[in-house]
Amino acid sequence: xxxxxxxxxxxxxxxxxxxxxxxxxxxxxxxxxxxxxxxxxxxxxxxxxxxxxxxxxxxxxxxxxxxxxxxxxxxxxxxxxxxxxxxxxxxxxxxxxxxxxxxxxxxxxxxxxxxxxxxxxxxxxxxxxxxxxxxxxxxxxxxxxxxxxxxxxxxxxxxxxxxxxxxxxxxxxxxxxxxxxxxxxxxxxxxxxxxxxxxxxxxxxxxxxxxxxxxxxxxxxxxxxxxxxxxxxxxxxxxxxxxxxxxxxxxxxxxxxxxxxxxxxxxxxxxxxxxxxxxxxxxxxxxxxxxxxxxxxxxxxxxxxxxxxxxxxxxxxxxxxxxxxxxxxxxxxxxxxxxxxxxxxxxxxxxxxxxxxxxxxxxxxxxxxxxxxxxxxxxxxxxxxxxxxxxxxxxxxxxxxxxxxxxxxxxxxxxxxxxxxxxxxxxxxxxxxxxxxxxxxxxxxxxxxxxxxxxxxxxxxxxxxxxxxxxxxxxxxxxxxxxxxxxxxxxxxxxxxxxxxxxxxxxxxxxxxxxxxxxxxxxxxxxxxxxxxxxxxxxxxxxxxxxxxxxx
Ligand code: AMP
Ligand code: DBH
Numbered sequence: 001x002x003x004x005x006x007x008x009x010x011x012x013x014x015x016x017x018x019x020x021x022x023x024x025x026x027x028x029x030x031x032x033x034x035x036x037x038x039x040x041x042x043x044x045x046x047x048x049x050x051x052x053x054x055x056x057x058x059x060x061x062x063x064x065x066x067x068x069x070x071x072x073x074x075x076x077x078x079x080x081x082x083x084x085x086x087x088x089x090x091x092x093x094x095x096x097x098x099x100x101x102x103x104x105x106x107x108x109x110x111x112x113x114x115x116x117x118x119x120x121x122x123x124x125x126x127x128x129x130x131x132x133x134x135x136x137x138x139x140x141x142x143x144x145x146x147x148x149x150x151x152x153x154x155x156x157x158x159x160x161x162x163x164x165x166x167x168x169x170x171x172x173x174x175x176x177x178x179x180x181x182x183x184x185x186x187x188x189x190x191x192x193x194x195x196x197x198x199x200x201x202x203x204x205x206x207x208x209x210x211x212x213x214x215x216x217x218x219x220x221x222x223x224x225x226x227x228x229x230x231x232x233x234x235x236x237x238x239x240x241x242x243x244x245x246x247x248x249x250x251x252x253x254x255x256x257x258x259x260x261x262x263x264x265x266x267x268x269x270x271x272x273x274x275x276x277x278x279x280x281x282x283x284x285x286x287x288x289x290x291x292x293x294x295x296x297x298x299x300x301x302x303x304x305x306x307x308x309x310x311x312x313x314x315x316x317x318x319x320x321x322x323x324x325x326x327x328x329x330x331x332x333x334x335x336x337x338x339x340x341x342x343x344x345x346x347x348x349x350x351x352x353x354x355x356x357x358x359x360x361x362x363x364x365x366x367x368x369x370x371x372x373x374x375x376x377x378x379x380x381x382x383x384x385x386x387x388x389x390x391x392x393x394x395x396x397x398x399x400x401x402x403x404x405x406x407x408x409x410x411x412x413x414x415x416x417x418x419x420x421x422x423x424x425x426x427x428x429x430x431x432x433x434x435x436x437x438x439x440x441x442x443x444x445x446x447x448x449x450x451x452x453x454x455x456x457x458x459x460x461x462x463x464x465x466x467x468x469x470x471x472x473x474x475x476x477x478x479x480x481x482x483x484x485x486x487x488x489x490x491x492x493x494x495x496x497x498x499x500x501x502x503x504x505x506x507x508x509x510x511x512x513x514x515x516x517x518x519x520x521x522x523x524x525x526x527x528x529x530x531x532x533x534x535x536x537x538x539x540x541x542x543x544x545x546x547x548x549x550x551x552x
Contacts (some may be wrong), residue, residue, distance in 0.1 A: 002084050002132045005109070008193055008210045009400025009411055012419070016191070019395040022369065025214035030104035030194050031186035033217065033257075038065035038101075041259035044231070048280060049094045049264030052137045052168040057094045061259070064097065067172070071095075071102025073180035074170070075133060078163040082107035082187050084132035085196065087125050087162065091115040091137060092241045092264040095167040097252070099135050104194065107186030108132075111196045111208065112242035119146060119508035120460070123153025124206040126162050128403050129196055134162040138169075149508060190214040196402055197244055197342040200444065200451020207410060209342050210402040216248065217257075219346060219396040222366045224254035226348050227284070227311070227336065233260030234308070236276055236285040238268035239449075244342035245315055246286050270298035274306065281308040286338070288316040288449030290479050293323050296330045309333040315340060315362075316449030317481045318437050324359040337362050339437055343421050344397025345370060347435055361434035362427075370394035373420060374429060387438050390427045391420035443535060445474035445482050452484060452513050454538065460507045466490050466497045469524065471534065472515070473542045483516035487541045489524060496520045519545065 011019070019025040028036075038046075042062040051057045059067065080086060086103050088110045090096040103110045111129050113122060115137070126134065134150065136143045143166050151161035188194060190213045199207040223229075227250040235255045239246045241264060247253060252262045263280045265272055268291055276282060287295065292314045299306065312327055315338030327335040339362035340346035349363035365372065374388035375381055382388035393399075399419050400411040414422055424442025427435050445452045454472040461470035469489040474482035490496060497503075501514050525544050527536040 002081070003130045005083060005085075005193060006402065006404055008402050009398075009415070011399055015395075015419075019214070019218075019369070022395075024218040024367070024369070024395040025190070026217070027190045027214075028217060029186065029188055029190050029213045030217075031107065031188065033213070034065070034068060034101045034105050037256050037259070038062065038068070041231075044259050045261050046256065047094050047097050047262045047264065049092065049262075050266055051094050052139070052170070059094060064101065067094075067098035068101035068105050069183065070170075070172070070180055071098045072106040072108075072183040073102075074165065075102060075106060075108055076181045076183055078133055078165060080106070080108050080132045080163070082184075083109070085109045085111050085129035086133045086135060087111040087113050087122060087129065087131045088135045088242065089113040089115055089117055089122060090135060090167065090242070091140075092237055092266050093137060093167070094264060095137065095170070096241055096264070097262070099167065105186060106183045107188045109193060109195050112198055112244075112247070114240050114242060114510065115141070116240075116510045116512060118510055119149035119153050121206075121508075121510055122146070123150050123508070125198070125208070126150060127154055127157050127159050128206045128208055130159060131162040133165055135165040135167065137167050143168075153508070188213075193402070197247075199342060199401065200446075206403070207401040207407070207414075208403060209398055210400075211398070215344075215396040215398075217253075219344075219366060220248050220250065220253045220257055223248065223250035223346065223348070224258055226250070226350065226366065227254070227313070228351065229254045229258050229260060229284075231259040232283065233258065234263060234281055234283045235260060236263045236265060236273065236280070236282040238265045238273055238291065239286055239288065239316075243316075245338065245340060249286070249313075249315070249338055249340050249346050249348075251286070270295050270302070270304075274299070274302065274304035277309055278305045283308055283310045284313070284333075285309070286313040286315070289314055289319045289323060289481060290448045292319065292327065293479065296323065296326050299330050306332050311336055313338050317446045318362075321360050335359070339363060339425075339435060341423060343423075344394065345372075345392045345421070345423065346396075349434070353434075357430075357432060357434050361430065361436050364433045364435065365392075365394075367395055370397070371420070372429070372435075374427060379416070385428060385430065387426050387428045389441055390423045390425045390435075391416060392423060393418075393420045397421050443538065445472065445484050447474070447482055447484055447512065447516075448480045450512050455534075457484065457486060457504070457509075457513060457515065460504050460509055461486060461488070461500065463507065464497060464500065464503050466494055471524070471537055471541055473538050473545065475517070475542065475545055477516075480516075484513065485517040485519060485545065486515045487519045487521055487524070487545070489521060492522070
């Protein structure tokens with residue numbers, strides 16, 4: 001038996017009652033959702049993509065129900081019980097959908113990791129969530145070895161290693177699946193925590209985001225309406241499918257809600273994506289800004305057949321106005337900007353918005369009951385139209401991160417006393433109500449839409465014996481948005497170490513976090529405060545590197 005879910009800061013009863021009475025929160029659980037939709041749309045095609053063996057799969061909703069049922073049985077077979085956490089670290093393969101719906105079906109809670117995460121990240125997620133199982137796919141990664149490394153990370157904390165499930169070992173063709181137990185109904189209610197999503201830029205303690213069926217399915221249904229998802233929707237997924245954006249904004253869940261079709265791509269290159277769009281008559285796709293740029297420049301050269309494409313969503317990082325204007329003429333589809341966060345709030349430009357707002361803003365929130373405050377450093381509202389820090393609360397925005405006791409101090413600063421989430425984003429609100437994301441006041445780097453906590457990289461670097469200090473800064477990059485730059489100081493007279501990327505890799509850090517640049521300075525610019533404020537130092541270093549670009 002694993003420990004029960006720790007207590008989670010949640011919406012006060014008054015807010016819950018209001019969200020229910022407004023019809024936002026319903027009694028539908030994810031288990032209900034799986035059963036009802038796969039029955040309702042049984043004959044329709046649900047998921048197209050590669051399976052764990054690299055074979056093409058095409059599953060109807062009935063097939064999906066069957067695969068989910070088997071996945072649930074396989075979870076039970078390794079000892080996963082309802083309420084247990086299951087860390088899912090799969091690439092964009094059809095088994096991802098089966099495992100997640102299977103977990104929902106039996107009431108286990110997926111923890112949405114990435115296939116690119118390694119033991120440093122997976123170990124944290126397992127430790128914080130006390131995960132009963134880790135689901136991966138061997139092939140690109142030696143899963144047994146990774147599992148051993150995760151167990152090594154967990155041992156000092158006295159956390160039992162999770163059971164390992166390798167979806168590549170599943171033999172779905174075998175008829176003798178008698179070893180798979182029958183699955184009892186899931187015991188979760190709609191307002192119980194149903195899964196844990198990751199917060200970008202997870203630092204010292206992994207911040208896991210507890211979402212319920214009531215709050216999440218509200219955002220999914222409302223997103224489906226706003227984004228006009230219906231049975232004719234064919235959604236291509238090129239971003240890592242476990243990210244909140246392709247999951248829910250409107251994402252694969254709204255496609256399943258409406259009986260549309262999901263097309264999973266294992267990689268996001270224009271060549272692969274364009275072929276899939278033509279072959280599967282894809283109608284919509286979600287991209288991060290660097291991918292939008294890459295697609296546009298490739299489409300100009302190749303002139304692919306993208307006639308089926310109706311809308312292209314871009315989000316995860318700020319899209320520049322020039323790229324925004326090129327989407328329709330070059331890709332032949334409507335642009336929709338999406339500004340969202342796994343903690344909740346999602347903002348969309350709407351089909352009826354005038355072009356200039358679609359090109360220059362990140363839209364307006366999903367819900368009339370999303371409460372937004374744009375404040376200064378003292379939490380006082382700024383004048384209308386001015387830039388300020390965005391705080392938000394509402395029917396699908398969490399009131400606290402999940403975790404053992406250590407998380408409560410994080411929650412005390414990440415949320416206001418009256419339950420507003422401090423997004424860490426600087427925004428301005430136009431008279432039309434549209435938001436523009438103008439910057440950030442959190443210690444995070446947004447590299448091509450992947451969020452990276454500066455202190456995570458710094459912490460791992462500082463374990464290197466030759467380094468005295470390390471500060472990670474995001475430097476503007478025309479393609480990535482930001483690149484990861486670390487500024488380092490060694491003992492005077494000591495040579496600069498050359499093995500830092502290897503050092504980080506062997507610490508078990510995902511490759512996307514490995515810095516793009518290592519810059520050595522004899523001295524760091526001084527901050528005004530006597531004590532080192534890392535935030536101030538980071539700002540100074542970013543300015544310094546701007547005016548003295550590194551030559552390396
Ligand atoms: P996470 O908390 O990891 O889900 O990441 C959400 C963060 O991504 C937001 O708080 C923003 O900082 C950033 N983000 C998402 N979409 C956009 C966008 N369209 N423009 C600018 N930043 C964005
Ligand atoms: O970046 C994100 O996390 C994000 C972007 C767009 C998100 O969580 C979302 C939409 O729901």
